[in-house]
Amino acid sequence: MSAGRAIRRLPYAWTLWRRSIQARVVISTLLLSAVVATIVGMVLLNQVSDGLVDGKTRASVAEATRGTVDAQRRLSGASGTEFDASAQLTQLVASIVQRGQVQGYDVVLTGPVAGSSEGVAAGSGTRNSQGVRSDSVPAQLRERVETPDFTGVAWSYTRIRYEPGAGRVDAPAVVTGSQLLLPADGGTYTLYYLFPMTDQQRTLSLVQRSLVTGGGLLLLLVGGLTWLVTRQVVTPVRLARRVAERLASGRLEERMHVRGDDDIARLGQSFNQMASSLQKQIRQLEELSRVQRRFVSDVSHELRTPLTTVRMAGDVLYDARDRFDPVTARSAELLQKELDRFEMLLADLLEISRYDAGAAVLDLEDVDLVDVAHRVADSTRALAEMRGTEVVVRAAGPAAVAEVDVRRVERIVRNLVTNAIDHAEHRPVEITVASNEQGSALAVRDHGVGLHPGEAVLVFNRFWRADPARARTTGGTGLGLSISLEDAHLHGGWLHAWGEPGRGSQFRLTLPRRAGDPIEESPLPLVPADAAPERRDRPGGSVAPGTPDRPIGTR
Incomplete structure (x- = not known):
């Protein structure tokens, strides 16, 4: 979907979010579930990664220790007449590389360490497994292992780098370093074992894909379950809204269809009872209003005949008031005034009744x-x-x-x-x-x-x-x-x-x-x-x- 179409759909999405309880519940549940699944997945992935790395590190250090001890024992058991340092190194590296090919690790041998052998330049010899670059060993580990008083085995993490034509891909690894004493020249050499973590990386990738796939399926399952659950609650509410709209439009006979005895069913029953009560009261009010309008109209019409008679008599008395005594003359004037007001009141009541009956029309x-x-x-x-x-x-x-x-x-x-x-x-x-x-x-x-x-x-x-x-x-x-x-x-x-x-x-x-x-x-x-x-x-x-x-x- 293009960015323009996504922007145009934003008002529709906002309207759906604002007007649909079901959409808000499903989306909120999915978002919260995604956050929880992400946190749990990261924790599990971190624990698996730490477990794989720690296990590989312990196995690598143990293997390097055994290999170093075995190599030093073979060197110490060499014949006293073998004074060719180069031959001893070549023989040593060949045996270690052959063993590494079987065990799945690479070797880098450097030395002699400065000051350990007179007449031989320090670091003049570096022998590696085929295709391995010597800069795969971290400089900090080199400095630590090449210290004159260093003993034991040191380790670190690195990335094995191979020559372009070696046909192998760089990989993360555990590298260990130790010292060997070469009897031929009395020099101290440093021996590094590089244990690639390719299997651990593949395992970690498999676990990561499994967590992502499982998390996605879990979110779909949670979303579906949430949609089904909210639908059971929202559907009766929507039906109640439609019935309420029909009731508001004047269709007072509309009712909700009630099934079962649960809370929603009891709500529907209460709604129907309320609608029935409102219908009854509205009918009563309509009937009362109709009776009132009819009464006003009938009374207004019926009063016109006696009012006409009283008006005629009043006009006679009013015209003859000059012949009456002052009190009677004043009474005739008051009668005439109130008759005028009475006629106006009847005219207004008739006009009001026409409005109430919807019979008023315009002459435009x-x-x-x-x-x-x-x-x-x-x-x-x-x-x-x-x-x-x-x-x-x-x-x-x-x-x-x-x-x-x-x-x-x-x-x-x-x-x-x-x-x-x-x-x-x-x-x-x-x-x-x-x-x-x-x-x-x-x-x-x-x-x-x-x-x-x-x-x-x-x-x-x-x-x-x-x-x-x-x-x-x-x-x-x-x-x-x-x-x-x-x-x-x-x-x-x-x-x-x-x-x-x-x-x-x-x-x-x-x-x-x-x-x-x-x-x-x-x-x-x-x-x-x-x-x-x-x-x-x-x-x-x-x-x-x-x-x-x-x-x-x-x-």
Whole structure:
């Protein structure tokens, strides 16, 4: 495999390692087993090597000692008339070399040692086994053996070197050195035996190959066993994951197939019991939700008929209030006001029931949000004057066009503006409109009571109120922001909230250019420019958490 392909496979290998328990267990076991097998193999190989070398050394020293003693005995028993030192050396070397050929070693004879024989140059003679180079004997061993007062046998390790034409290969060896006294000239000569360790080297190579082969087979066996064992554990886990994914997708009837009575089987039984319990509870919740939606829808529809009758009677009383006494006239006005609120509540409940039933549809057209903002500002001007505030529209560009259902978008903006007026505390309410390539945004800013930490999410809940003791002076039903959030979702847009106690709040509506298209960034910031520096300097405030996939939050 080339290096490029190996690099390209790295992400796949990392994914396999990260996602597969079986792969991690098998690979970890193989790596640890390889480390253990390597350590054990090295220890065994070292012990075998030391045993072979020590045995060869002891045998070599013993053989060299016997050979030296035998050679010295033959020299000492030579005839007194044999004074030819060269002939004695030749005869000695020939007998030793012949014996070495039988015993499997080589010989190097040098000398005489300096100062041991007068009239003969030291080191003038060197006789070897055929093809052996004299430099096979280490210099340190030569210096030790050639010492005048040396006795016994010295040994060392070396590598036998042969002449190029000898037809033999250099090999490691044990070399021993001893001294011989030649009667012919009275000189002391050094005799070196070189015992090649070729057999030991072959044995060590065989042991090494056996350990490598055995270790490889052992790793394969351990890997296979680990794979089988982990498969027995991982397979039920994978089956449980698949069943859990099917349960999450809505297939509540899925169950694990359980066999046996072991721990995995009991785990599967517990999983199936949990799935059955969840299925039962989900069915109950679905039925309860269906009954609640049906109840809201039925009650909303059924109340319209009596409400129409009460409305007609209330209108009659309200139109004739000038002829009543002050207490009765005030009662007629209060009745008319509460009837208006009751009608709004029924309309909102019907709208909520349509959302719950999935029956809400869009009537799309291209709309400029700047025009929508001006229309809402005009329609809420009377309410703003009554509350002692004003509504100001600011457009960041000439147009902010989006494909929307204009009725629903106007309802969102109207709910946001009336909510801001209700909490403005006599300060202006600002509507800002902007757009970019992805969509358009509209932000409603007030400088009133603001929101406490955590309330930016709760503000979109049905019937939620920041202060339960606070009166609804504008006649709200508590469903406006919840319906606005559903309308924003229906368009594929976002509705976010921000607020700080005493610094007001801001609600931002972001809509795509085309309904349902994804939005990555809003044209307007959620935190207002006049509040951003202070917000960075001190903690507090409330920002609805969320992402583009969860359109309650900030970007």
